[in-house]
Amino acid sequence: MRRRRIARLRVYEPRLRWRVAGDLPRKVAGQRIVRVGRRAKYLLLGLESGTLLLHLGMSGNLRAVPAATARRAHDHFDLVLDSGVALRFNDPRRFGSLLYTRGEPQRHPLLAHLAPEPLSRAFDADYLYSISRGRRIAIKQLLMNSRLVVGVGNIYASEALFRARLRPGRAARSLTRADAARLVRAVRAVLRQAIRSGGTTLRDYLDADGAPGYFRQRLYVYERRGKPCRRCGSPVRAMTQGQRSTYYCASCQK
Numbered sequence: 001m002r003r004r005r006i007a008r009l010r011v012y013e014p015r016l017r018w019r020v021a022g023d024l025p026r027k028v029a030g031q032r033i034v035r036v037g038r039r040a041k042y043l044l045l046g047l048e049s050g051t052l053l054l055h056l057g058m059s060g061n062l063r064a065v066p067a068a069t070a071r072r073a074h075d076h077f078d079l080v081l082d083s084g085v086a087l088r089f090n091d092p093r094r095f096g097s098l099l100y101t102r103g104e105p106q107r108h109p110l111l112a113h114l115a116p117e118p119l120s121r122a123f124d125a126d127y128l129y130s131i132s133r134g135r136r137i138a139i140k141q142l143l144m145n146s147r148l149v150v151g152v153g154n155i156y157a158s159e160a161l162f163r164a165r166l167r168p169g170r171a172a173r174s175l176t177r178a179d180a181a182r183l184v185r186a187v188r189a190v191l192r193q194a195i196r197s198g199g200t201t202l203r204d205y206l207d208a209d210g211a212p213g214y215f216r217q218r219l220y221v222y223e224r225r226g227k228p229c230r231r232c233g234s235p236v237r238a239m240t241q242g243q244r245s246t247y248y249c250a251s252c253q254k
């Protein structure tokens with residue numbers, strides 16, 4: 001997708017979460033995609049003179065199809081590339097959005113106040129320690145709260161807590177400064193490993209709760225209930241937190 005030129009933008013239904021600007025097709029036509037990034041759940045397509053901000057909403061999906069493919073119900077726009085492929089957006093509930101900014105995308109009002117990305121410098125031990133002060137919620141739920149840090153899904157939170165040797169159910173406020181530092185390192189290590197094992201920016205975005213297959217084969221605790229802990233051999237335990245399954249080793253994690 002990167003280096004491709006946008007042949008045209010075809011908008012079939014502009015009434016998304018925010019109305020797609022009527023002049024957007026004219027603005028983006030002919031521009032080359034020079035950067036593909038992600039910020040929280042926004043896909044950022046950096047063009048030569050601006051950035052497209054695409055959000056899938058609750059139910060939306062983006063798929064790559066030959067541009068001549070017949071439209072289905074709830075297909076709302078096609079970003080047609082010069083390769084003949086269209087990135088087609090489908091969203092039955094129309095909570096998704098397609099916006100454009102000429103300025104620095106991180107300063108866009110929708111992005112400027114988002115919580116830090118776990119791989120950014122802003123997510124460090126001081127930050128994690130400070131947001132955990134006074135909070136009774138479990139540390140795993142704090143990690144998965146996108147208002148505090150974005151993009152740490154269930155798999156990654158479980159695995160990071162194992163590596164940091166912290167029980168997922170521990171109250172966030174009980175963490176020491178050293179615990180916070182260890183947990184930050186663990187979160188970063190787990191995410192970097194997932195990216196190395198085949199996660200890509202786009203795939204992570206399209207399948208936010210998934211994880212690459214190769215990464216899954218090397219999980220320490222996630223979905224390994226009853227199996228021996230890879231570190232100590234004790235059976236991995238499971239519990240439910242906030243309607244999500246959590247896995248941990250009771251002897252390695254305190």
Ligand SMILES: [Zn+2]
Nearest residue numbers: 229232249252
């Ligand atoms: Zn263990």
